[in-house]
Amino acid sequence: MIAAQPHSSSTPRVAAFDRWIRTRFVDLNTQLEDLYATRENRSQVDGVGDDLKATLHDEGRDLIIPLIEEGNTDEGFDRAFELLGNVGYYMAACRRHEITEPSRERTSPLVEASTLALHLGASLGTAPRFVTSHMETYNRAVNGVYRTFTHAPAEKLFLDHNTRGAFAYMRAADALGRIHPMGVSHPATLDLLVNARDALRDAYEMNVVLEQTLDVDDFFFRVRPYYKPYRVGSQEYRGANAGDFAAFNQIDMLLGLCSATDPSYSQVVVEKFPYLTPDEQRRLHESFRHPNVLDALLAQSDHADENWFRTHATAFLEVCDAHGRAAEHHHERLVVGFIQRPAGKIPAEHLDGLTASGPPLDVLLRALRGLVDRRLARARDDIPTRHDDIATLRGLIS
Numbered sequence: 001m002i003a004a005q006p007h008s009s010s011t012p013r014v015a016a017f018d019r020w021i022r023t024r025f026v027d028l029n030t031q032l033e034d035l036y037a038t039r040e041n042r043s044q045v046d047g048v049g050d051d052l053k054a055t056l057h058d059e060g061r062d063l064i065i066p067l068i069e070e071g072n073t074d075e076g077f078d079r080a081f082e083l084l085g086n087v088g089y090y091m092a093a094c095r096r097h098e099i100t101e102p103s104r105e106r107t108s109p110l111v112e113a114s115t116l117a118l119h120l121g122a123s124l125g126t127a128p129r130f131v132t133s134h135m136e137t138y139n140r141a142v143n144g145v146y147r148t149f150t151h152a153p154a155e156k157l158f159l160d161h162n163t164r165g166a167f168a169y170m171r172a173a174d175a176l177g178r179i180h181p182m183g184v185s186h187p188a189t190l191d192l193l194v195n196a197r198d199a200l201r202d203a204y205e206m207n208v209v210l211e212q213t214l215d216v217d218d219f220f221f222r223v224r225p226y227y228k229p230y231r232v233g234s235q236e237y238r239g240a241n242a243g244d245f246a247a248f249n250q251i252d253m254l255l256g257l258c259s260a261t262d263p264s265y266s267q268v269v270v271e272k273f274p275y276l277t278p279d280e281q282r283r284l285h286e287s288f289r290h291p292n293v294l295d296a297l298l299a300q301s302d303h304a305d306e307n308w309f310r311t312h313a314t315a316f317l318e319v320c321d322a323h324g325r326a327a328e329h330h331h332e333r334l335v336v337g338f339i340q341r342p343a344g345k346i347p348a349e350h351l352d353g354l355t356a357s358g359p360p361l362d363v364l365l366r367a368l369r370g371l372v373d374r375r376l377a378r379a380r381d382d383i384p385t386r387h388d389d390i391a392t393l394r395g396l397i398s
């Protein structure tokens with residue numbers, strides 16, 4: 001049992017809702033999951049556990065109504081963002097249990113929750129739904145326990161590794177973002193490249209452990225359904241995905257493996273902005289302006305015989321290899337192993353909302369493969385990759 005403590009700047013009403021989200025809400029979701037797990041078709045949740053669903057819906061609504069009157073009283077970003085996360089958890093759980101279903105409705109039946117979420121999202125500058133940061137880097141632990149939807153060990157395992165992986169990517173992005181003011185030949189640039197390489201290797205290791213320890217069915221049936229798209233008011237907002245932080249794209253662009261002038265790439269990035277905290281949004285905006293390391297090294301090819309060029313280019317290529325390897329693993333082992341393969345085993349009518357962004361799985365997989373190939377600098381004739389430039393750089397130092 002969690003002895004939930006309110007956020008330091010919390011009001012009693014906010015604290016009461018937070019306490020419910022961290023205790024009773026988790027119990028109710030877990031009881032519903034246990035019921036679904038006994039069904040022959042685990043994706044069929046309609047009509048199962050209706051009394052529990054009604055309790056979840058009503059108890060949450062009763063706690064949300066007084067919060068609308070209270071409004072966002074400007075007690076700081078963290079408090080308001082946490083409250084948006086709590087409302088979002090409630091709305092996402094209602095979606096998961098099909099208390100709401102966006103294709104069935106034109107506007108969310110969760111009127112009070114939508115009202116509060118829209119108010120908070122507008123005042124914070126984010127989408128009015130729960131986003132990945134609510135589960136990861138802004139998920140405040142109380143007595144060692146952070147907010148989850150259920151008591152499922154798979155959910156905690158997934159979030160523990162995602163959060164640590166996100167921080168590893170942030171370390172790499174931070175190091176790479178410090179290079180351009182000093183230039184690629186600065187002696188400290190080598191340290192930054194080594195820091196980025198090591199951080200990306202950490203991210204890879206984290207994903208390998210996740211792949212080896214996460215139960216495929218538990219993840220697919222008990223965890224992933226909470227991350228589906230749902231409506232807030234009349235608009236449907238795409239689901240949460242573990243990649244909703246700036247660092248991944250900062251790394252892509254700072255290395256020079258992906259380009260802001262490649263429209264199919266920048267579209268992926270631009271779509272992400274509303275799902276990031278304002279702080280992360282700012283970082284991502286900056287990475288559209290910064291020059292990249294690959295171009296900077298190639299521009300200095302006259303110095304290819306210098307010691308600095310050889311060591312820095314070698315380290316740079318190691319960073320690219322580490323980034324590409326982690327991206328390939330994410331695709332081949334995590335996306336294929338934990339989404340594509342299990343999706344092949346359930347009836348087609350239950351595939352709706354399977355992906356966070358909404359397109360059919362085969363379309364999404366093709367787009368994700370394109371991202372991986374850019375990160376690996378593979379030769380492709382249909383999308384721009386840096387294959388030839390990376391080969392030139394390798395040639396200069398071989």
Ligand code: HEM
Nearest residue numbers: 161162165166241242243248334335338339355356357371
């Ligand atoms: C079981 C674990 C995971 C699975 C099944 C998974 C699956 C997926 C899927 C299906 C997408 C596409 C989202 C959509 O548009 O619907 C995606 C995107 C993404 N995921 Fe994961 N993911 C997992 C873990 C992680 C982790 C640990 C990270 C990094 C820390 C990560 C980083 C990303 C990124 C950056 C994207 C955006 C697309 C891109 O830039 O490549 N994922 N993931």
